[in-house]
Structures are given as structure tokens and as C-alpha cells.
Amino acid sequence: MASTLKPRDTRDVAEAVAWAAAEGQPLEVLGHGSKRGLGRPVQAEHTLDLSALSGILSYEPAELFMTARPGTPRAEIEAALAARGQMLPFEPIDLAPLYGAGGGSIGGIFAANLAGPRRFKAGAARDHLLGFKAVSGRGESFKSGGTVVKNVTGYDLSKLACGSFGTLACFTEITFKVLPAAEKTRTLLLFGLDEPAAIAAMARAGGAPHEVSGLAHLPAAAAALSQVGYVRDAGKPVTAMRLEGTAISVAARLEALRGMFPGIAQEELHGMNSGRLWTEIRDVAALLDAPLVWRLSVPPSEGAATVARMRSTGAPVTGWLYDQAGGQIWLGLDGSDAAADKLRRELPRGDGHATLIRAPDALRAAAAVFQPEPPALVALTRRVKGAFDPKAILNPGRMWAGI
Amino acid sequence: MTLAMPKPDAEAMARLPDLLTRLKGVLPADNVIVDPRGLKPYECDALTAYRQPPLAVFLPETVAQVAAILTACDALGIKVVPRGGGTSLSGGSFPLADGVLLAMGKFNRVLEVDIENRCARVQPGVTNLAISKAVEHLGFYYAPDPSSQIACSIGGNVAENSGGVHCLKYGLTTNNLLGLEVVLIDGSVIRLGGKHLDAAGYDLMGVLTGSEGLLGVVTEVTVRILPKPSTARALLIGFPSVESAGDAVAKTIAAGIIPAGMEMMDRPAIHAAEAFCNAGYPLDVEALSIVELDGPPAEVDDLMQRVSEIARDCGAVSIRASNSEDERLAFWAGRKAAFPAVGRLSPDYLCMDGTIPRHRLAEVLTGITRLSGKHGLRVANVFHAGDGNLHPLILYDANLPGELDRAEAFGADILRLCVEVGGVLTGEHGVGIEKRDLMGTMFDEIDLAHQERLKCAFDPNHRLNPGKVFPVLHRCAELGRMHVHRGQLPFPDLPRF
Numbered sequence: 001m002a003s004t005l006k007p008r009d010t011r012d013v014a015e016a017v018a019w020a021a022a023e024g025q026p027l028e029v030l031g032h033g034s035k036r037g038l039g040r041p042v043q044a045e046h047t048l049d050l051s052a053l054s055g056i057l058s059y060e061p062a063e064l065f066m067t068a069r070p071g072t073p074r075a076e077i078e079a080a081l082a083a084r085g086q087m088l089p090f091e092p093i094d095l096a097p098l099y100g101a102g103g104g105s106i107g108g109i110f111a112a113n114l115a116g117p118r119r120f121k122a123g124a125a126r127d128h129l130l131g132f133k134a135v136s137g138r139g140e141s142f143k144s145g146g147t148v149v150k151n152v153t154g155y156d157l158s159k160l161a162c163g164s165f166g167t168l169a170c171f172t173e174i175t176f177k178v179l180p181a182a183e184k185t186r187t188l189l190l191f192g193l194d195e196p197a198a199i200a201a202m203a204r205a206g207g208a209p210h211e212v213s214g215l216a217h218l219p220a221a222a223a224a225l226s227q228v229g230y231v232r233d234a235g236k237p238v239t240a241m242r243l244e245g246t247a248i249s250v251a252a253r254l255e256a257l258r259g260m261f262p263g264i265a266q267e268e269l270h271g272m273n274s275g276r277l278w279t280e281i282r283d284v285a286a287l288l289d290a291p292l293v294w295r296l297s298v299p300p301s302e303g304a305a306t307v308a309r310m311r312s313t314g315a316p317v318t319g320w321l322y323d324q325a326g327g328q329i330w331l332g333l334d335g336s337d338a339a340a341d342k343l344r345r346e347l348p349r350g351d352g353h354a355t356l357i358r359a360p361d362a363l364r365a366a367a368a369v370f371q372p373e374p375p376a377l378v379a380l381t382r383r384v385k386g387a388f389d390p391k392a393i394l395n396p397g398r399m400w401a402g403i
Numbered sequence: 404m405t406l407a408m409p410k411p412d413a414e415a416m417a418r419l420p421d422l423l424t425r426l427k428g429v430l431p432a433d434n435v436i437v438d439p440r441g442l443k444p445y446e447c448d449a450l451t452a453y454r455q456p457p458l459a460v461f462l463p464e465t466v467a468q469v470a471a472i473l474t475a476c477d478a479l480g481i482k483v484v485p486r487g488g489g490t491s492l493s494g495g496s497f498p499l500a501d502g503v504l505l506a507m508g509k510f511n512r513v514l515e516v517d518i519e520n521r522c523a524r525v526q527p528g529v530t531n532l533a534i535s536k537a538v539e540h541l542g543f544y545y546a547p548d549p550s551s552q553i554a555c556s557i558g559g560n561v562a563e564n565s566g567g568v569h570c571l572k573y574g575l576t577t578n579n580l581l582g583l584e585v586v587l588i589d590g591s592v593i594r595l596g597g598k599h600l601d602a603a604g605y606d607l608m609g610v611l612t613g614s615e616g617l618l619g620v621v622t623e624v625t626v627r628i629l630p631k632p633s634t635a636r637a638l639l640i641g642f643p644s645v646e647s648a649g650d651a652v653a654k655t656i657a658a659g660i661i662p663a664g665m666e667m668m669d670r671p672a673i674h675a676a677e678a679f680c681n682a683g684y685p686l687d688v689e690a691l692s693i694v695e696l697d698g699p700p701a702e703v704d705d706l707m708q709r710v711s712e713i714a715r716d717c718g719a720v721s722i723r724a725s726n727s728e729d730e731r732l733a734f735w736a737g738r739k740a741a742f743p744a745v746g747r748l749s750p751d752y753l754c755m756d757g758t759i760p761r762h763r764l765a766e767v768l769t770g771i772t773r774l775s776g777k778h779g780l781r782v783a784n785v786f787h788a789g790d791g792n793l794h795p796l797i798l799y800d801a802n803l804p805g806e807l808d809r810a811e812a813f814g815a816d817i818l819r820l821c822v823e824v825g826g827v828l829t830g831e832h833g834v835g836i837e838k839r840d841l842m843g844t845m846f847d848e849i850d851l852a853h854q855e856r857l858k859c860a861f862d863p864n865h866r867l868n869p870g871k872v873f874p875v876l877h878r879c880a881e882l883g884r885m886h887v888h889r890g891q892l893p894f895p896d897l898p899r900f
Contacts, residue, residue: 021885062657063760085659113601124601126609127578138885142853143846148758149575150792150830152564152613153838153845154872155854156577159609163601180659203519209542209630211698249702256699299598301519327520327600351597370603376591377604383860384605388853390885399604 004047010133010141010172016048017170018139021391029166029395031071031105035095035112039165039398040369041361050107053172056080058147065130065147066178070107070171077106087181090124091116097283098293098358107171113163116282117214117242120206120324126162128177134161134169137389147175160384166395167403168388182244186254187214187269187277189230190239190261195219195304195322198239202325203301204260205241210253214242214278215325222286222321228277230267240269240277284357287319290332293358294343300327302348307331309346315339336360340367370399406453406494406836409870411501418479419458422503425479426461429471434509436460445504448486449551450494450837452751452807457484457498464509466584466592466622472505473620474590477866483588484868485616487527487559490551492754493835495563495615495871502869505620507558513537514623520598522581523628527558527621531565534626543628546573549831550739558621564613566831568664568695568738571789573629575831577612582625585611585618588862598625610857615833616868618861632697635663636707637734640714641688641721645669648690649764651717652788655694655710656761662710664695665789666738669768672745672783672796673737679744682737685721692788693734741785742796749781749798751807755814757821758830761791770820771795778813780806792830793821819844834872842874856882 005027007013020027026044030036032051054071061084068077074094081087092114096103110132115124131145144157161169193201198217205212216239223231223238231238241257243250258266269277280286287293298306303326311317316334323330333339344354353371356364373381378400385392385403397403423435436442442456458481463469476483482502489496498504510526516538517523523534523545531552534545548567549555555565560576561583573579582596595608602608611618642648648667655662668676668691677684684691692714696706711722725731737744745752759767768784775782781798795817799810818828818838822845828838842851851873858865859879869876 060760060762062653063762064656113606115601119600123574123578126601126606127574136853140849140853142850144850144853146758146827146845147825148760148791148827148830150566150570150758150787150790151827152831152833153828154834154842154851155610155857156564156613157610157854157857159577159606159612160857162609163604163606168605179661183659203521206521207518207543207630209633209699245698246702246705248705249699252699252701297599297601297603299517299520301517324600350594352599353603355603373604374593376587376593377595377607379591380587380593380607380860381605384607384857387856387860387883390883 002045004049006049006052008052010135013050013135013170013172014139014141017135017137017393020046020393021137021139024391024393026393026396029170031108032073032102034099034101034104035108036101037099037358038095038112040401041365042395042398044396048170050170051105057173061086063147064178065175067147067173067175068106069173070105072106074103074106074109081178085181086178089118089122089179090128091118091122091282092125094283097285097288107174110162110174110176111164111166111171117216117278117323120327121211121213126159129158129162129174130177131175132158132161132171133173134171136169137391137394141172145175149177165398167385167398168394170394184247184250185242185244185271185274186250187274188241188254188257189267189269191234191265191267192236193239193264194237195307198237198322199301199304199326201239201261205257206325208260210243210257211245212241213244214240216240216281217322217326218286219320221319225286226277226280228269228273230269230273231277240281242274242278281321281323284330286321287330287332290318290334292333292338294331294333295355295357296329296331296347296352298327298329298348298352300325302352303327303329306346306348306352310343313339313342313346315342336363338363338367344371368400406840408499408836409876411499415480415482416458416501418481422475422479422481425475426471430461430463430468434462434464445498445506448489448491448494448496450492450497450835452801453494453497453836455498455500457504458501460504460506462506462509466586469505469586469620469622470590470592473586473588476503477588477864482866482869485562485620487556487562488530488551488554490555490559491563491833491835492756493829493833493837495833495835497836499870507556510558510622516541517598518543521628522598522625524623524625525557527561527624528556531555531557531560538628542631544631545626546579546629547576550742557624557626561612561621561624562614562616563833566792568666568787571665571787572661572663577609579627580608580612580624581627583608583611583621584623586620586622588866596625615835615872617858617872618867634700634703635695635697635731636703637725637731638694638707638710639723639734640692640694640719641685642690642692643688643718643720645690645768646765647718648692649761649788651692651714651719653761654713654717658709658713660706660709662694662789663697664693666693667691667786667788668738668741669784671781672741672785675744675748675783676737676741679747680736680740682733684737688720693738738785745783745796745798750800750802752799753797753810753814755793755795755797755817756829756832757818757826758790758792759821759824759826763824764788764791767793767820767824771817774813774816778809780810780813791826815841836871839872840874852882859883
């Protein structure tokens, strides 16, 4: 009989998992369930719902960390940080617009290792998880890491836990690094660059000492869907470069950045429009109508060529945009074929991967949502899974069939 | 010598000729050292209190040779200790009497500099500084800068997740890696990451970083390189007490300022450094802090102003701002020479490495002074104050019977104090053999078992660097056992729907 277990505390979680291990009953581990669309659908009779493990336990702005229970809503975390002028530096994508299932929990953000446009400068969720407590598939509660940034005491299991989608352990408490939010944000827009030229411009900007914290390129079709007038009404491709920092610093860097691109039509966005544009880019607003969405991660210089090759396969690509200097590409497809093999063949050889971010359940059950790994890595992945979850009861199949 | 290593396995040692036979044709004779004179230089790393010649030293030059060595050692039951520059302060590459030392120094080529993708692909034996040197002419550098950067290898940096003075703003090694090639003990070669970000799948690169050579042998590293900041300036600030200095650090960060580096030294360290290199440090202060700010000139000038104001509000008695690159480097000269400077005060010293929450700094320093009295040994303190990473230097004389033991007991007390106030045993030097027996102060048996099982997933027979990090070597079969009680529902009142 299907059931949902809703533990109230760590002990409940440990007991629930110990029971599942003893009975060989797989569990679908969920925070708020907002990211069930990411990964393969889990086939499990029972659900372990961690949403009651909620609340901020410790927040020391001057120490630059926060400790919270995994089920704490993202909105609650962000509000608490904003009240003290701080933020989650890795700017996690909000999947609510893509999946329509709410803003999710802080535990889910780390379990899925999310990040956003600031990724190439500030890192991903994995770079910010300082420590955690969790219950492994053995039904045992354990801890790793601490509350300080500099810590090499024992293996860095925080890295392993991030992006493991609850397949190794269930968080019961997480401690993460936070940073002061920038005083000022400005965005330089360059109009009319074709994709190879945009990639080159973003590489130049990223290679200059101006500390850009966002580099994205919207082809004309994606730009036309923006809510920001300057972008929507451009009628051309738009390349966006973000600067953040103190007022004096941003002004100086903006001037220097503008000077790098003489002869190219430019515009400058201030705080509110900047915020709106980078939220759209982060949350892939331009592809919300696409039934299938892929996320590609490639060396930035390969971005434009990769998209060109994928379009030439005949797969029904309807829209795309480049984030992270071209290193992260969002690709929207029409129809009901994920074209996984066809698209993956066009990734740069040995250096890139593709994740199926949005697709109906049946398709995600059939296609490889995450990039298939070579045999030696699959074998190691299985052994790591077995080390934490020997009975394979935590989110089985969420990442790969049979793991 | 108080730290015991596992008893050497005489049978395994007797199989050395078999090992050499197996590797004939794979590893040239010039790349093998077995005679005692040749082994001598390899008998220790930078934890020089401990010495032990290895069974043999192998100096591979290709990935295939590394794979062949690991496969053969695994098959013959011979242990392997990987070594980069040999600069570990925690004994991470301390040799084993019954193990071969895998010295990676011949993997010393920069394979590729890719400015478009802002990365460099290098072999693990390349030194940390050599990476910055290789990209310097293009206006780039590699950010993590441990103080041993002239000598330490990038492979060793990966193994130890090395930091440095600039990691407050730019992160540790783990935050600056894009890809790794690793050989596992079974000889298989895996590639993790690349020039792209956030590879799919478990973050094995993340967990290999800082694993102290217990999980695999790194044969290639792709690092992120950064454009050099247009300006860097430093402030040299003297405080009448460590409390006021600590207060200024906390208030700077609370004001939303993340300096490129924020260092602090206490009175004994200031005096030692000044005597050693005439850096121009004030001698009438109890604490000195160096704050470096980098970025565009306008930003740096602005932040120098703000940081100075905060320092003054906290009671700073002297503030100097660097007005030239020479002056900035002079400010750093004393701090960078602090270890050798303290070394002149005493025949030997132990360098500790705990991290604490910033706001407990003054309290921990008071505690260290108290412990100094208790153990009857002097101590000088330098810290990466910005991230709460302390390096107390304990002065002792190894020639006096019992002094090393006392120094180690003092060090252990300091680290226990760090853990007590919510900190950790090691911020950047690693556990190695030095802090191995203290792991229990931070982790319980269950925590440690979860870490050890990860080791088993990579190296089930404990061939790679055994005797490091974990206080007890458990057999993997024993760790894997699960005691389950079937048929009972032990949580009758758990809400169900």
C-alpha cells in the first residue's frame, strides 16, 4: 500500500529509512516536490516527505553562513538574507516557472546542485555547502563538514551530497555560505552580434579585469520575449554583461567595459531592469513554451558551434539562449522526441554534457536524462551509491536506470 | 615520536622483487629508486619530525606507467603513497616502510593554456606558482596561493584542497578546478569535468579534492585562471589588543566588504617577522593586520577608506596604506616570512592549522596563551583572519628529551579548543598523520564510518596511503555490514498519509 511518511525530526527520518532498508522498500525522497520534473521519475511505493523539517536554525551575517533544515522554503531563506543585505551567491535557478510546482526548498537546491548566471564567477551550490547532517540509506544519521569555509577535515562529502538528488542520503540539516549582496548592479547590452561574435565578445569581457558577474546572449527570438523594453524591442540579438559591486566600482568598470566594444550599439540597464533581465535568463523565461528543454554544458568557446551542429541534425529546435559566457546553453525543442542520442552526438568531443530538464514523465523514464557515463565511471558511481545506500532504497533510478 | 603507523607488513616487503619484475619493460630502471642512499631524500615531507624511508620510489612519466604501478601494487598487496612536491605539513606524503612512494615530479608539463575558456590544463607535478607564471604574460593568474607555492605541486594542492591568503575572496583549490584525470587503484583511468562546468553525475572531482591521496592518483588537472585585478593595495593596521583587531575583521565583513586577503599576526609573530626582514612593522602593538583590496583603482581607493574607518572605530593605533607595488609587497614580506622568522627564534617549531568562527578569535587566543603556560612552550600566532584560519606556531627543541611530545600535546589541545568553539581541526594543511588521532574530537564512529566506506568504494584493500586521515583502519567488509531488524515498524506515531 502506498504511503507518505512525514518525519518531524532527524530521529523520525532515521527510523523511516531504517525501516525501508530492512524491508527493502524504496523511498521517493522529497522536500517540497517542486523539482520532481528534474531527473528520472522515481518508482517507489512510499514517499519520504521532508517538508516538516523546516526552519532557519542559525544565521550569523558577520560569519557569512546560515544553518537551516532542508524543508525550509527557498522564499523564507531569501527573505531572511535580504533583510540583512545578503544573498545566496550562486543565484540558483528557480524552477517554478518551468515546472509549475512552487519555489521549492533549500534542501532541494543543494540536492540538485543548482546555480545561475553568476556560476562562472561565484560557483554553484556545491561551492557553498559548508557542512550537513543527513541520514544515509543505512538509516544512520551522520554529519560532515562544519560552519567554516576553510575546512579540510576528512573527505568533502558536501560536494558529493550536492547534485546527488537524494540518492545517497537525506539531508536533515544544512549549513551554507552566504555573501553580502551587491550595492549596485548595471548591465551593458550589446546589440546585433551574431552568435560566434557574441561568444567572442563574452570571452573578451570575461578575460578582462572588470569582474563581470553575468555573460549571456539572447538570439533575436529569445530577446523578443523579454519583459525588459530595451531587450524586447531591440529586434536584434542582445548580448548582456552584468557588473555588480559598490557604486564607484561599478561606474568605473562599466565605462571600461563599454570602451572594449567600440562601434557596437550599446545600452545600459540600471538596477531594476538588470534584476528583471537576469531573473529571466536564470529561469529560462524565453523557453517556457517549449515542451522539451535541454541544458547543455560545454566549454564556452564551443557554444555557438555546438548549437549550430545540433540545429543541423534536423531535431525540431525552436529556441535557445546562451548563459555563462556560452558555457551553459538552454535549448527548446518541439514535438515528443527528446532526440537524446542525436543531440549528444553533437556535443564537443569528450568535453560537455546534456541534461534533459523538461519533458513528460514517460520520456524522462525512457531517455537518459543525465549524460551517460563511460563504463569505469559507471562502476565507480555504483560503488559510491552502494557505500551510502547499500539497499538502493533512496530515490532509486532518479539519476540513472538501475542506480 | 608519538604517532604510531600501522605495523609494516614483512611479507609484502618481501614481494618487492616480484613488483620490480612485473614493472620491467613498463618503467625504465632510471625511474626506480631502491638503494638506501637514493631513498634518503624521500624519507619525509614538510612534517620533518617524522622520517621513514619508503620501500622504493617510483617516478612514472606516463599515465600508462601510473596505471601499471597501481595495478601491480594492488595485485601484490603492496601499499602506495603518492607524493607531489613533498611540502605537506601534516604528513600527507609521509612514506611507509612497506609501501612504495609514487613521486609525480616528472609530470611537470603545462599541457595547454586556453584563454578563450579561461583555463589551463597541466600535469600534476607542475608547481602552483608555475601555473601563474605560465599565464602571467597574458594578464592571468591562478588564484589559490598557499605559502609553499614555489615548491608545492598542483597535484598536491588537489590532494589537500590547499588554500592561501587569497581564498577569502577567490576560494580554495576545490573552487578553482574544472577537470581531473585520475587513475584508480585497479588501473582504470577516469576523467572528471573538463573545460565545462558542473559535470553531470556525482561530484567525484569535488570529493577527490582534499582526499589526501587516499582515493586515486591525479594525472592531469584543468584549473580556472583569472584575469589579474587592475590594482591591488594593502593596509597595515596596528591594534592595541587582539580583541580590537578581531573586532575590526568581523565589522569589515559585516559591512559587506570581502577583501582579497585579511591577515593577522600577534605580538610574538610581529617581532619575529620584523627582526627577520625589516618589513617596517610597528613594534608597539599587540596585533597587526594586513588587509589587501583589489579591483579597479576607484573601488580600491574607496574600500581602503572604508576599511580604515572601521579599523579606527575599533581602536587601531596605526594605519598605513601602500602607495606602490613595492610597498604592498613589503607589507606582505613579513607575513610571508613569518614561518622562517619564527624558525629563527627556536630550533624547531610545529605549525598548527585550525579554523574557528571569526567572532571567537579573541577567546581562542586567550585560550592559546593559557595553554602555552600549561605546556611551558612559547607560541607565535599568524592567521588568515578573514576566514578564521589560525596558524599557531609552537616553538620547541627536538634535541631536548620530551619536548616534541609536549609540543604535540600543546598542539592537540589547541585543536581541541578550535573544535570546542565550533571550528575544525584543519583549515588547509590536511589531517595526514598529524591530526589523524584527533578525528574523534570532531566526528563520531558513525560519521567516520560513512567517510571510510567512500574510501572502500575507491580502494577496497586500503592500498592507497593507508595510516593517514583515519585513526583506525577498518576492513571494508566489516564497514559494509548492515544490521537490520526486519518486520517491525519502529515509529508508530510518525504521521502517515
